[in-house]
Each structure stands twice: as structure tokens, then as C-alpha cells.
Amino acid sequence: MSISELSKAWADHNRRFANFCFVYPVISRRAKGLSIGINCTPNCACSYDCIYCQVNKKNTSAKVPSVDEIISELKEILSIYHNTKLAEHFPNIEEKNRILRDIALSGDGEPTLYPYFAELCERLKEIPEIPKLVLITNAAQLEKVQSFNGEIWGKLDAGTDEWLNFINRPAKGIDIASIENNLKFAVSRFPLRIQTMLCEVQGKTASEMEIKNYAQIIQRVYETNPKNLLSVQIYSVARPVAENTVQPLPMEFLENVKKKVEEKNSNLTVEIF
Numbered sequence: 001m002s003i004s005e006l007s008k009a010w011a012d013h014n015r016r017f018a019n020f021c022f023v024y025p026v027i028s029r030r031a032k033g034l035s036i037g038i039n040c041t042p043n044c045a046c047s048y049d050c051i052y053c054q055v056n057k058k059n060t061s062a063k064v065p066s067v068d069e070i071i072s073e074l075k076e077i078l079s080i081y082h083n084t085k086l087a088e089h090f091p092n093i094e095e096k097n098r099i100l101r102d103i104a105l106s107g108d109g110e111p112t113l114y115p116y117f118a119e120l121c122e123r124l125k126e127i128p129e130i131p132k133l134v135l136i137t138n139a140a141q142l143e144k145v146q147s148f149n150g151e152i153w154g155k156l157d158a159g160t161d162e163w164l165n166f167i168n169r170p171a172k173g174i175d176i177a178s179i180e181n182n183l184k185f186a187v188s189r190f191p192l193r194i195q196t197m198l199c200e201v202q203g204k205t206a207s208e209m210e211i212k213n214y215a216q217i218i219q220r221v222y223e224t225n226p227k228n229l230l231s232v233q234i235y236s237v238a239r240p241v242a243e244n245t246v247q248p249l250p251m252e253f254l255e256n257v258k259k260k261v262e263e264k265n266s267n268l269t270v271e272i273f
């Protein structure tokens with residue numbers, strides 16, 4: 001199989017699969033294989049309005065699923081996976097790249113804003129076929145995660161309120177200090193990966209001062225509980241975004257940010273995607 005088939009699959013995060021409404025399979029670059037997503041917020045509920053968001057936010061009146069509906073669809077797709085390895089759905093992808101790596105709470109909005117989030121986390125513990133559970137979150141409500149049997153992948157795109165407000169456009173009351181506290185809360189209890197989107201917006205990029213502050217936040221989160229901060233994942237835009245003033249950044253920029261983080265945290269794994 002050519003690399004371009006895999007690259008095409010990585011770029012395709014279509015959330016529709018057969019007649020399923022709340023679960024969807026994707027070939028994920030960061031999961032390094034197949035990931036089954038759970039879309040518990042099809043109504044696009046989110047406390048951020050990221051300038052690079054790839055979600056089509058037209059469906060704000062979509063029905064929010066019950067926990068039973070999500071669990072039922074999840075069990076069904078897991079059964080299909082065990083029977084077919086989803087070969088028909090991903091005909092150009094080799095079986096070794098279709099190995100199920102994780103179940104990800106992700107989707108069209110922010111999973112922690114799902115009204116039955118705590119109950120869903122409890123019910124997911126009862127499904128033995130789940131190889132790993134991942135919560136992909138903007139990190140703005142992490143205090144809601146009291147019990148979770150997996151890894152948390154929390155967003156940190158900024159080091160100052162100025163850049164946070166420019167890039168992530170959070171709801172009132174969310175600032176960079178609260179995000180740092182939330183990441184510290186998470187790392188003290190759960191395995192954590194920090195995810196950072198870097199992009200050029202309206203011709204602007206994060207300044208050296210911004211990157212310095214960002215690396216310092218990561219350092220403080222790391223020092224809170226080094227063994228639980230598994231990695232920092234840095235990436236740029238790969239799929240079409242809502243605002244056409246958003247552009248990907250060259251690899252040199254990402255490498256420079258990686259270097260700044262590593263200078264402050266020499267034992268931390270920093271990956272570029």
C-alpha cells in the first residue's frame with residue numbers, strides 16, 4: 001500500500017459509518033492504527049470556538065444520545081470489527097493499519113460537556129474489548145473527570161491569555177491559568193498527553209514569548225506528576241478548516257517549538273505529527 005493511501009485515510013475523519021449515529025471508525029495517525037470515536041456531543045456543544053475548528057457547527061439542535069444508545073452502538077461496531085476488521089470500510093488500508101488501538105471520546109464537540117459524561121465513563125469500564133480509552137478534550141472542564149479508566153489527551157495551544165483568546169476563543173471565565181490548573185488536576189490523577197495545534201492565522205504565528213510561556217506551563221504540569229505526563233503532541237492543520245485565513249506551519253516552526261519544550265523538560269517525550 002502506498003503512503004498516500006494511508007495519508008488519505010489519516011486526513012479523512014468522516015464521522016458517518018453505515019447507519020450508526022454516535023460511533024465512527026477512523027484510521028488515526030496519532031493512535032497509530034484504527035480508532036473508534038464516540039460522538040457524545042453531536043450538537044457541537046463546546047466551550048471553545050477554535051479558529052481552526054474542523055467541525056461543521058450547523059447541527060446544534062442534534063439529539064444528544066442517551067448512554068444506552070452510545071453503549072449499544074459501541075458494542076455493535078466492536079462486534080463488526082472482530083468479525084471483519086472493517087476491511088470493507090477501509091478497502092485500501094492494510095490489516096496491520098486497521099488494528100484497533102483505542103476508543104476515543106471525541107466527536108463534534110467537547111465530550112466533558114455531555115450531560116451524562118460521568119455515567120458514560122462508568123459504563124465504558126464494563127466493556128472488556130476496549131484496548132484503551134482516550135478522552136480528547138479542550139481541557140476547560142477537566143474537573144468533571146473524577147473517574148476515568150484511560151488516558152486524557154488535553155489541548156494546550158497557548159501560553160498567554162492573548163493567544164488563547166485569539167486561537168481558541170474560549171467561553172467567558174476560561175483563561176490560561178484555569179487551563180493550567182486543569183491540566184495539573186488531570187496529570188495528578190490520570191495519564192495525560194498534551195496536544196498542541198500550531199497554525200498561522202491571519203498572517204500571525206505564536207511569538208517567541210508565547211512559546212516560552214507555553215513551554216513553562218508544560219514544565220509546571222510535568223513537575224506536578226512527571227510519571228503521568230506521557231507526551232506532548234505538536235501538530236499543524238492537515239484538513240480543511242472553517243476559516244480560510246488559517247494555514248499550516250512549516251516543519252521548522254514545529255521543530256523549534258519542540259526544541260523549546262525539550263529544553264525545559266529533557267525527560268519528556270515531544271512528538272510532531
Ligand code: SF4
Pocket residue numbers: 046047048049050052053054055108109110138
Ligand atoms: S475544542 Fe475542538 S470542537 Fe471545540 S472549537 Fe476547538 S477544535 Fe472545535
